[in-house]
Amino acid sequence: MTALLEVQGLETAYGSSQVLFGIDLRIDAGDVATLLGRNGMGKTTTVRSLLGLARARGGTVRFRGERIERLSADRIARMGLAVVPEGRQIFPNLTVAENLRAFGANRNGTRDPWTMDRVYALFPRLAERSRNMGNQLSGGEQQMLAVGRALMTNPYLLILDEATEGLAPLIREEIWQCLDTLRGQGQSILVIDKYVQRLLRLGNRHTIIERGRVVWQGGTDALAADPGLWQRYIGV
Template sequence: MTETPPILEGDGLHTHIGSSHILHGVSLRVERGEVVCLLGRNGMGKTTTLRTLLGLLRPTHGAVRVNGQIMTGAAPKAIVRQGIAVVPEGRGVFPNLTVRENLVMGARPGQDGRRDWTQERVLDTFPRLAERINSLGDRLSGGEQQMVSIGRALMTNPDLLIMDEATEGLAPLIRKEIWAVIRTVRESGIAALLVDKNVKDLLAFSDRAMVMVKGRIVMEGAAAEMARNEAALTRHLSL
């Protein structure tokens, strides 16, 4: 019986930006239906790791695999077409398009033809967006823009959702709403790779966690166990 490969895998990744050596042998994987979080202080290489996995940066050494297929150096569009959706840092909402237009432009069936996430389901999940459906992107609050970004990603019916700084800069009530949606995503069987500064929330929602320090994975394990290791988290994250 053939073992199902991870949805996304990085193996021994080294990445340079200009003359700066940012990633030093980073290896990680995300299995089907699994939620993984990447922790670390600012500037430790989390976003560079995501950008390398997504083909936005090419590693100088190491390999990227999607569903077991080598995708090192592939164009980002080729990678995301393998069932990956991205909610980027900064949200990426088109300012001159309405909420409806921002959502619809991402609509497509999943790899297996699934259409679980429709515009109607997104609006049911984010009632605030239904109220703002004809509003332009640049007229939305930060929280509303993040809802649009998540909704648009879900409308690709992905196997894996990558979120960079999922709740950064959002009010506590909006953060709570975003985490509730992430819980729904997890329960639906969609895998997730999450980066966020709210460490306790991340660990509570994740199956596995990894800690990055200066471009290296220095700690990895079950999220629940890591949450109990406060001394190590304090040492690496200055909690």
């Protein structure tokens, strides 16, 4: 079976400083995969490389069977790869509805695409705040908007980079429940986060990186059975 996303030997550098040293990663359709590791170990650089925001120095990245490591970020996005970025990065001077409308597309060709009404059903708080500007939202509401905005593109693969960072526990759980719902609908997802216990309940394929290298890969049962891995490489 052809992988939805297959990364082999990915190397990325910023100038003369190399960050990634041969990253391998595979995500099949319907997977919820996680990318784990301490801060500064290369997780966000991996995401930036997948999205075309950081140019790969070596290795290959295949998305839906097509090599993308030399394509522009715009071209990759149009192929159906969407991100909820670290720091949210919503448009502060657009309303909630305008933020969502700006990203409306049907990149995976589904007959039941994400619409504003579907996003509002997933996040009722956004419906209540639909006329508010992005800079008038709380941090949790901005994160909901960032997730909804990415879903409006109807991506084949949704990437979340530290989607629950800095959120209150109740709001964080709301985001997790949203991801549970998306998983149940068959959405393929790559999650970067530090809450291993919650990720074990959500994901089925896990990768740990340390200093730009993959140090462990496996399924949920194997990761759950070895808490020593968490302490050694994730710090929990």
